[in-house]
Amino acid sequence: MNKPILQTKQLCKTFSSDGQQQHVLTNLDIDIYEGDFTIIMGSSGSGKTTLLYALSGMDTPTLGKIIFRGTQLQDLNSDALAAFRKKHCGFVFQSIYLLENMSILDNVLTAGYLVNNNKSEIIKRAKELFLQVGLREEIWRKFPSQLSGGEKQRAALIRSLINRPDILFADEPTGALNSSSGKNVLDILTDINHRGQSIIMVTHDIKAAVRADRIIYLMDGKVCGEILLEKYTEADVEHRTKKVRDFLRENNW
Numbered sequence: 007m008n009k010p011i012l013q014t015k016q017l018c019k020t021f022s023s024d025g026q027q028q029h030v031l032t033n034l035d036i037d038i039y040e041g042d043f044t045i046i047m048g049s050s051g052s053g054k055t056t057l058l059y060a061l062s063g064m065d066t067p068t069l070g071k072i073i074f075r076g077t078q079l080q081d082l083n084s085d086a087l088a089a090f091r092k093k094h095c096g097f098v099f100q101s102i103y104l105l106e107n108m109s110i111l112d113n114v115l116t117a118g119y120l121v122n123n124n125k126s127e128i129i130k131r132a133k134e135l136f137l138q139v140g141l142r143e144e145i146w147r148k149f150p151s152q153l154s155g156g157e158k159q160r161a162a163l164i165r166s167l168i169n170r171p172d173i174l175f176a177d178e179p180t181g182a183l184n185s186s187s188g189k190n191v192l193d194i195l196t197d198i199n200h201r202g203q204s205i206i207m208v209t210h211d212i213k214a215a216v217r218a219d220r221i222i223y224l225m226d227g228k229v230c231g232e233i234l235l236e237k238y239t240e241a242d243v244e245h246r247t248k249k250v251r252d253f254l255r256e257n258n259w
């Protein structure tokens with residue numbers, strides 16, 4: 007097994023509203039490994055998105071530690087935490103947050119220039135990524151409103167990868183896509199994972215879950231089950247689907 011890239015130690019997250027406290031994550035000790043495609047599942051409200059936000063430094067835990075390659079995120083001030091996210095993390099969500107007044111190429115380049123002022127390097131990387139996800143040159147200059155949902159999500163994925171993040175965080179990235187666009191995005195995620203990209207993804211979808219090396223199942227903010235799988239291959243999909251279904255059934259999904 008590879009080294010941990012992210013670790014949580016006794017991680018807790020409590021939300022307070024109207025004088026009521028809700029303990030959403032409770033004493034989580036999780037190691038996430040370099041190069042893994044880690045998937046977080048669990049019923050609605052079990053704390054999956056809250057965990058993803060805490061792991062990526064988008065939200066702060068109430069108690070406990072999050073450690074990225076030996077650095078405790080709690081030791082970083084807000085500027086350093088923002089720099090951590092910019093340098094090390096990429097994000098894709100179910101809702102696609104592209105800037106509507108820019109072409110998809112400019113959306114990607116703008117994200118790249120924020121981190122790297124070597125413009126020709128960014129342009130080269132952007133072009134490689136566009137071709138890798140199957141977005142032809144004819145559409146690079148189109149605006150998000152001129153594209154299909156699947157094309158927009160692929161553009162958003164390129165934007166999240168332009169700065170070579172150490173970890174790609176994905177929250178239901180196929181949730182709003184039809185099945186062929188969803189499969190297309192999952193194929194891309196699988197491909198980049200096989201090239202070494204660490205991915206942490208929240209999903210409700212078994213078709214997405216079978217892509218995992220490891221599924222962590224949350225219930226009421228605690229890890230109640232975990233399964234390890236071999237690297238995904240299309241040939242193995244039936245067997246994996248059965249394994250994942252059995253695992254989910256054991257966890258009362």
Ligand SMILES: Nc1ncnc2c1ncn2[C@@H]1O[C@H](COP(=O)(O)OP(=O)(O)OP(=O)(O)O)[C@@H](O)[C@H]1O
Nearest residue numbers: 021022023030048049050051052053054055056057
């Ligand atoms: N900012 C917040 N303030 C108050 N409560 C919150 C906040 N964010 C999340 N919660 C609560 O925490 C619980 C867990 O939410 P979370 O979004 O992590 O669940 P989830 O497992 O991702 O659910 P789903 O599958 O429905 O997206 C929910 O009960 C939710 O209402």
